[in-house]
Amino acid sequence: MIQAFEFSAFHENTYVLADDSTREAVIIDPGCYEQAEKEALGTFIAEKHLTVKYLLLTHAHLDHVFGCAYVKRKFGVETYLHELDMPIFNDVESRCMLYGLRGYEPSTVDHYLKEGDTFTVGSLTLDVVFVPGHAPGHVAFVNHAGRYVVGGDVLFRNSIGRTDLPYGNHADLVNSIKTQLYTLPDDYVVYPGHGTPTTIGTEKQTNPFVRAF
Template sequence: MIQIKSFTFGAFSENTYVLHDESGEAVIIDPGCYDKAEYEELNRYIENNGLKPVKIINTHAHIDHVLGVATLKRKYNIPFYLHKLDEPLLKAVKTYAPNYGFAQFDEPEIDGYFDEGDTVKFGTTTLKVIFVPGHAPGHVAFVHDEQHFVVGGDVLFRQSIGRTDLPGGDMKTLLNSIRTKLFTLNDNYTVYAGHMQPTTIGFEKKNNPFLK
């Protein structure tokens, strides 16, 4: 049974997730922590629950989702995975991070890449990787069919969608990703998004104004 813990960090109100199962192994998804208090909050949860982080996996590489990657890589000595098409976005962060008040941004090294159809394994758990570009060129999401959920990053939000006015964004591509990759999941799948509260596929099919 997977436990999902969410943290909301920073001025961007970005959702960082820690997933773990009965083995105690865990993955950290989209770590957006930056200041001392945020790192302490995340690390305290990991330590209090006796967890062993084994990898960092990102849905994409916009600044609010990568701020904590390098520090957590060092602390837990674990690898970091991203889709290759988002590597240029990651490389660009250091050039504009000071403009957002993140002068101490530390660019992480990518240890591996994943793509559509790959799996992410930790403990007794396997997540399925699906490719959902549009908000970012290399955007992916992580699906767990047994517990009916998807960690979807900035693709689909509660009654909203990811913005497409950033470099590499494209509205038509994003809507196609949602319709062909997310809306093909059963209505009872929970969507854990990169911002705002969780939603479900069924709710968004009925209520999302961008997908009427």
């Protein structure tokens, strides 16, 4: 099961991945900002009788971590983030103030992700792939059996992640896409941090920012 929620004024995609038989689940990038959004996520988990095992972050930009404190408290899970994104994570509260966003609840990171890590949720296996550029510690989660990638803000339908934010690097982003994502089979589905899903093959052929090799 892959369930996407579009949260906040940033139209961020939060994902719940679950194994249909064991009902074990993982939440990726909880962008729920408003209380109603947090309740929508909690209600879905309850109605589907899911047991959340992990809270995984592709990166630490504010729109992807609004709901971390809520998820940790509600489901009793620990947070995983790449260490290189900690300066961004630690600055979220001040960035929220800069945007005029009130009510953000600061959270904590419990474990550092690194490329090659694997998470098992029931029969689902997620491999961690390092894809910096949009953020220095950005990662993606690949399920080879299901032939999909939860890619955060790296590759979008006919677009790519912005690199004009602090710590962004355009050359790194292009390299990540070419070496880590475009090397996957063409039929792999990309579930992005914003917008609708696409496929590796589609983006290799039509993406105006990063074409295939």
